[in-house]
Amino acid sequence: MKHLKKYLVLALVLALLLPSAALAGKLEDIKASGELKVGTSINFPPFEFWYTNPETGEQTLEGFEMKFAQGLADELGVKFVPVDQAFSGLITELRAGSIDCIASGMVMKPDRLEVAYFSTPYYTGSQVMVVHKDNLEKYKTVDDINGQQLGVQMGALQVEIAAEQFPKSDAM
Numbered sequence: 001m002k003h004l005k006k007y008l009v010l011a012l013v014l015a016l017l018l019p020s021a022a023l024a025g026k027l028e029d030i031k032a033s034g035e036l037k038v039g040t041s042i043n044f045p046p047f048e049f050w051y052t053n054p055e056t057g058e059q060t061l062e063g064f065e066m067k068f069a070q071g072l073a074d075e076l077g078v079k080f081v082p083v084d085q086a087f088s089g090l091i092t093e094l095r096a097g098s099i100d101c102i103a104s105g106m107v108m109k110p111d112r113l114e115v116a117y118f119s120t121p122y123y124t125g126s127q128v129m130v131v132h133k134d135n136l137e138k139y140k141t142v143d144d145i146n147g148q149q150l151g152v153q154m155g156a157l158q159v160e161i162a163a164e165q166f167p168k169s170d171a172m
Contacts (some may be wrong), residue, residue, distance in 0.1 A: 017163055027076075030100055036073040039099035040065065041087035044153075047105045048082075065103040068122075088155025091116050107157045127161055145169065 030036055042048045048063040061082060073080035083099050090102045094116055108118045131139045139145050147168040152158040162171040 026100070029112050029114050030078060031076060036069070036078050036101070037083050037099045038069040038073075038080065039085065039090045039093050039102045040064075040069075040104040041090065042082065042084045044087075048103070050065060064106065064123075069101075069103045078171065085154060086155070105156075109160075113152045127158065142166070 003118070040048050042050060042061065042063075044063075046063055047065045048061070050059045051062040052059050066082065069082070070080045083093070085093065087104060087106075089097075090106065091098045091112060094102055102116075105123075106118075107114070112118070129145070139148075144167065146166045148166075150162050150166060150169050150171045152162050152171045159171055160169055162169060
């Protein structure tokens with residue numbers, strides 16, 4: 001089982017970092033630097049977030065993708081270096097070479113596929129809308145919501161979904 005886990009992690013590393021011949025030397029570069037610089041926007045629980053221990057006040061980086069990235073770094077024998085920044089700038093930083101990969105709940109979209117390589121998806125989710133419990137009767141249909149101000153993460157898939165499904169609303 002231990003060997004299976006090791007090969008699975010190695011396969012994921014290769015899927016993330018070596019999707020083309022142009023990136024064939026990237027793995028060696030990471031090993032030589034001793035660091036795996038992972039671009040992320042650490043504000044997206046349960047994927048990546050800061051947890052503050054209520055008893056000690058100590059903050060730790062938590063979340064599925066951060067544990068995954070730490071596992072990749074461990075498997076490569078390098079230090080995991082999270083690079084926290086705005087979600088909308090992650091692909092720019094990847095293309096500039098200031099980070100080695102991205103782990104930040106990023107959806108494959110045609111415009112992103114034109115400029116970055118993606119691994120095989122490791123998570124498929126769905127979108128939901130959240131309203132305050134006092135407004136449950138007020139917002140029951142799309143028409144009830146359309147025209148209202150919506151909160152979405154800029155640069156994320158939800159901006160496009162909000163614009164498409166609620167064309168009279170402002171997304172913030």
